[in-house]
Amino acid sequence: MQILHRKSEVIRREFKRSLQVLLFLSPSFSEKVRSNLSSMKIFSRKESTSFVPKRVLVLTKISRYQFEKMREPDLDESLLRLKLKERGSDYEAMLTSHYRNKAAELRTTEVLRKLNIEYKIMDRVTTWRVFVFRLYFEKEEDIVDTSQNLPEERRLPWLALNEVFIGETLSARTSSLLIKLDDEEKYHKVKSSGLCVSTGTGSTSWFRSISCLSPQTVKDVLSIADPQKIYASEDVENICSEYNNRLQFSAEDARMNYAIRDMIVSETWPLPKSMHPRGFCVRVMVRSLCHDSGLVLDGGISVPFPMGTIAILETYPEDSLRNIVLE
Template identity: 45%
Template sequence: MYSPKPLIKRICRGFLGQYFSNNVKKIEISKALVVSKLSRYEYERKKHEELTDQEFEKLLRNRGTDLVKLLHFHNLHKKFEEKVSNTLMSMGIDVKVVNRFNCTGDKVDQADIIIPTGGDGTFLLAASMVMDNKKLVVGFNSDPNRSEGYLCLPKRYSTNIQEAIERLQEGKFEWLLRSRIRTTLVVSDDDNLVPSFLHEFDSDSNTIFKSKAIRKNGRYNILPVLALNEVFVGEKLSARVSHLQMRLNGSMENTNIKCSGICVSTGTGSTSWHSSINRLPVQSVAELLRLIDINSAERKDSLATVLSDIYNKSLIFPPDDQKMGYTIRDLISAGVWPQPKGIKSRGFASKIEIKSNCFDACLVVDGGVSFCFNDGTIALMEILPEDSLRTVTFRD
């Protein structure tokens, strides 16, 4: 039977993809859910809600906190949040403003679009509310002078909110389906499936997570939270060695590892912790050059700076990539470790299985939700198209 050559197939797929990309895009927005950033002032006030305002301010001053600065950035964010809400309402859009304490699954379901206002942390919070690839999430950076906001719209839209919404309504954007990691745990005790939140008061107030249920399939427990940035496994006490077993891409061979934990990243997360762990400082490149008698200056336009920049940029991969990047932190390579030899401290995989031989370890999703990950627990990680997060990019 005749079959087209691969090149022709790619051309056809590209043409069809471009056709559908350019024609099914205009977004009807009648209801928007604005997810508010939790400012440091609000965080502190929540911790000490039993105090009067005077007692609270006295507490902060006595411990040396700059209350003026705290209030300044709190008010800056609140003014921006109000600006986003007023802009949307002036365009005939019904608006609800929520935060991590009062957001529910019903509110998410009723909205046409989820709009986090803050920085990347707020965007991650909003993304954790969405468990499919249908609901659109578009973020605005409330303080572009202090925050990069990689996940938000470009900084210029922080002062052009209406233009951004109009571009969505007119279809002047490109879809970006950001890959997310689905984690399945195999545990001997269901108590290991109880989440712990990395904010002091979340355990009592995280209505978002409580509205979701762990999906069970025999021994397999699919966690009701998807990782947009990364999944980390390792001992809670960073000074303690993490004993782990690792298998990649369905391999039947386990590799025994001693390290400081393993970080499994998406393309979105490759600009975050993944990059911080693996980046090569200019100083290190300069020292390597010095060993081979090459000019080792560390100034802005030096060879060391150029090489460091090229290497660090190579760590980043596309946010819609279907592979995961893994990093074994501080891999101990001595004598019998790793066992068997040969595993790289950093690489890519489509499926990752990690078994714990740890004492007091955790599995942390996007730096926000933690699960017990002690001896015998197995984590299966994979990326599936239906778990993607629907976002957009603007071609300015």
């Protein structure tokens, strides 16, 4: 009986801590729940679904203001403000957004402190550097010149959360790529403005922008399908919105979705058989036929992708993130 009582107290304490985090992240929770938090009773709970972290890594966003400061380290605040205004940037809005991000960071860490949860704050630049050095420089004597004798095959020291984009560095130049999906034996030669391979997490961002339809396009297609019928602007908007919303897929989906941007199709360059401009896949193999192309991870890291280089894109269960979904 005493053991059961102690177990109940532990569950009660863990639930209270989790609910405090939820109340912080969801201010719209009723005041009644807040006032009765200390006297709340637990009637049922599945321990297997309970998760109370002991340590938390807070990955902060680099604001545009911080980015500009890093670009111009020798400028003081007044000169930076003047330069940004000359460039046409809104310095005040940029600074306001930066302070808003920092305030959110402060509120988050304050809650973690109150809950006695150990935490560490890192920005994306610091995190990338840590991953690189951990991979290549485990020991001081291992630091060597890696520009020579690179292995023919190597795994990049970064992971992409949202998407990987492959294309020519000069955006006006056509990207020529050989693409092989899943277990296909032969490559498809594709000319386009680039290839975007997205996870479910990134399906609301760059992938959606490449694949979405505009109301004008929908209206033109409908007029061809039925020239006699006139569609109201509201109907066109609804159809367009419904189509674009369906481009998003679950972040828990282990598949990827590729999108070929501005795929070139003409009489002299027909659409490759069985190669669609967009579709799901679990593995993508790409060989570069470009002059000066790059492989861009999450819009932040660019890796040279010269002619003849082969990139294999796939996901692994061990790289999955463990997230908290707040409803």
